[in-house]
Amino acid sequence: MITVIGGGPAGRLASMHLALGGKEVVLIDKRKELGGQCLHKGCMVICALNDIARSLEDCRNLKELGVFDTVPATDYSLALKGMKKTQEKIANVLDKETRDCGVDVVTGEVSVNGKEYTLDGEKTKPDSLIIATGSIPAIPRVEGIGLPGVYNPHTITEHGILPEKLAIIGGGVIAAEYGYIFSSLGVETEIISRSSFLRGKPEHLVKAAKKELESVNIRENSALQRITGEDNVTGADIIQKGAELHTEADMILIATGLSPNSGMISGIKKGNMGEITVNEKMETDIPGVYAAGDVTGPPFLTPVARLEGIIAADNILGKKVRSIPECIPQSIKLRYEHSFFETDNEDRTEISIPAPAGPGSFWYVHKGHTGRTMISTEAGKDNINGMYLGSPGSGPALAQMAHNISKSAETPDFSEYLEVHPSTDGIPYLIKYMNQMKESRQ
Numbered sequence: 001m002i003t004v005i006g007g008g009p010a011g012r013l014a015s016m017h018l019a020l021g022g023k024e025v026v027l028i029d030k031r032k033e034l035g036g037q038c039l040h041k042g043c044m045v046i047c048a049l050n051d052i053a054r055s056l057e058d059c060r061n062l063k064e065l066g067v068f069d070t071v072p073a074t075d076y077s078l079a080l081k082g083m084k085k086t087q088e089k090i091a092n093v094l095d096k097e098t099r100d101c102g103v104d105v106v107t108g109e110v111s112v113n114g115k116e117y118t119l120d121g122e123k124t125k126p127d128s129l130i131i132a133t134g135s136i137p138a139i140p141r142v143e144g145i146g147l148p149g150v151y152n153p154h155t156i157t158e159h160g161i162l163p164e165k166l167a168i169i170g171g172g173v174i175a176a177e178y179g180y181i182f183s184s185l186g187v188e189t190e191i192i193s194r195s196s197f198l199r200g201k202p203e204h205l206v207k208a209a210k211k212e213l214e215s216v217n218i219r220e221n222s223a224l225q226r227i228t229g230e231d232n233v234t235g236a237d238i239i240q241k242g243a244e245l246h247t248e249a250d251m252i253l254i255a256t257g258l259s260p261n262s263g264m265i266s267g268i269k270k271g272n273m274g275e276i277t278v279n280e281k282m283e284t285d286i287p288g289v290y291a292a293g294d295v296t297g298p299p300f301l302t303p304v305a306r307l308e309g310i311i312a313a314d315n316i317l318g319k320k321v322r323s324i325p326e327c328i329p330q331s332i333k334l335r336y337e338h339s340f341f342e343t344d345n346e347d348r349t350e351i352s353i354p355a356p357a358g359p360g361s362f363w364y365v366h367k368g369h370t371g372r373t374m375i376s377t378e379a380g381k382d383n384i385n386g387m388y389l390g391s392p393g394s395g396p397a398l399a400q401m402a403h404n405i406s407k408s409a410e411t412p413d414f415s416e417y418l419e420v421h422p423s424t425d426g427i428p429y430l431i432k433y434m435n436q437m438k439e440s441r442q
Contacts (some may be wrong), residue, residue: 002316002363005110005118006015008036008295009302011132014309019102027098028119033091034098034122035291037134038302040087040153046177048083050333051182057335059088061363074185077160087281089375114267115289128288130315131265131276132309135258135294137156140169140183144227144236145254153178162187163251167236169224171197173332176209176230178336179216179252190217190222190247192238194256196331202388203350204374211369212335214382221245227252251265259296269415271297281321282312290315304328327402331395336361340388341399348376348386351434355426366411373426375434382438391424411435 002013005357007029015027031040037057038044052074062068099105110117114232116125137152139145149161166182169195171313183189191197191213195218198206210218222240227233235248269277275297282290290312294306307324314321331339354360355371364370371391377384384405389398403412411434418430 001126002128002130003096003116003124004130004132004133005029006036006132006293006295007031007098007105008134008293008305009036009038010134010295010305010309011036011130012094012308012309014130014132014292014313015103016098016163017310017313018316021313021319023317024104025102028106028108030107033088033106034094034105035087035091036304037154039090039094043302044087044090045083045153045157046174046181046333048086049079050177052079054335055180056184058363059332061367063139064147065363069361076162076185080157080160083196086222086273088379091378109264109265112266112268114286129290130282130292130309130312130316131268131284131289131291131295132305133261133264134305137254137298138259139254139256140256141225142224142226144229144233147227147233148231148252149250150227150252156253159251164188164247164249166190166253167192167247167249167254168245168253169236169319170257171199171218171220172255172257172411173197173198174257175253175255176213177333178255179213179218181416183213183215189381190219190249192219192222192247193269194221194223196220201332201377202340202342202374203385204372204388205332205340206373208336208372208390209332209334219386227309230423235423239262257296258300260297262295265295273297279307280311281309281315282322283315288345290340293438299318299328299330301328323408325402327406329395329399329402331398332437336392337394338388338390339394340386341398341402342376342386343405345378345385347378349373349379350376351430352388353426353430353433355389355391355424358392358422358424361424369427371407371424373430375427377411377431384409384411387427389425390425393427397423397425397427411438 001024004011004027015025018024059071108119165188168191179191222238225237228235237249262274276291278291278296282292292308292312294300327341351416352374357370358364361370374388376386414431417428
């Protein structure tokens with residue numbers, strides 16, 4: 001018997017893969033609904049609220065152009081209720097899909113010690129164990145962190161009323177996405193970033209994100225000192241360029257990253273941030289025990305978690321173990337979807353063009369904001385080592401390109417590439433331009 005702990009992307013895919021491979025599998029999750037934080041606290045929450053935010057921005061833009069005569073009002077509490085209903089429907093689909101594969105789904109909280117786990121006071125030692133307990137928000141230890149009105153990405157939707165002033169602590173992807181959402185919903189929003197905003201992300205992405213967050217006050221290189229208030233949060237004290245400042249807020253969102261959810265795990269080797277240490281086969285230091293997904297540490301991405309779960313399952317099944325691709329596509333969802341990948345190669349020569357106007361961006365031509373496409377290559381060579389596409393629905397196009405590049409595709413391989421039209425995908429145009437420029441030089 002094989003036990004999988006965690007019903008999120010990594011654990012669910014691992015359990016299904018094993019069951020379809022003929023194994024007896026028990027999947028244990030603390031929630032009654034499968035889907036993990038991606039469905040209930042993370043990705044789908046962002047998708048739901050981002051849809052509303054973009055719709056409102058589109059309405060404002062079309063009203064500005066004289067096409068619409070009004071902008072609809074939003075009932076935030078009803079939006080949250082509708083979101084919950086949709087999440088429940090998705091969870092039901094996931095539950096049926098998982099059980100139909102032959103997985104025995106059990107609800108309960110467990111603790112793990114080596115290869116043995118405890119559920120409802122009963123200890124069990126399965127033939128193999130996969131730990132896929134995900135991640136939790138990283139919460140800084142500062143004064144006032146427990147005040148009413150302080151939330152994190154896992155609790156933010158528990159407050160059914162929009163604040164007047166929101167301060168977001170953090171300068172990464174989650175901070176940017178919630179900054180866009182709440183500012184579009186009419187909330188006075190501020191982002192307080194300890195370092196530079198979206199540090200480590202492509203320069204074109206950061207520039208585009210700041211443009212789409214122009215109504216958000218972004219404080220970079222600002223350290224949180226304390227959260228103020230008595231019965232409820234009233235603001236935060238920060239240090240910016242050596243000066244102590246106070247910012248007012250009636251709600252604070254802590255978006256300072258994620259930590260592996262491994263507090264209930266013992267007897268297994270962990271890293272400095274609590275991540276379970278694994279090899280390329282997702283094996284831990286205990287024979288027969290595997291770990292997959294966010295509990296093994298960054299990059300904290302759902303597709304990577306899914307693949308890691310399948311890798312662990314393949315290893316148990318004795319199949320050829322696949323590997324994590326070098327090019328891992330990622331995205332940030334603001335007004336547009338900003339998708340990118342980068343390899344470890346630091347030798348980059350960049351070329352970029354505006355993205356073409358199309359579905360989702362046509363009515364933004366007058367603002368000079370149809371998005372952007374960037375490709376980087378190694379100097380004097382045809383191999384692509386980085387790409388950015390900021391446009392409506394850029395994810396699928398970028399993901400396909402990342403796959404092609406992982407399979408060693410180079411710019412000449414796309415000379416006869418036919419794009420779908422109309423589309424906001426500028427990648428084909430840019431690659432063809434690069435090839436034409438090379439041919440003309442030759």
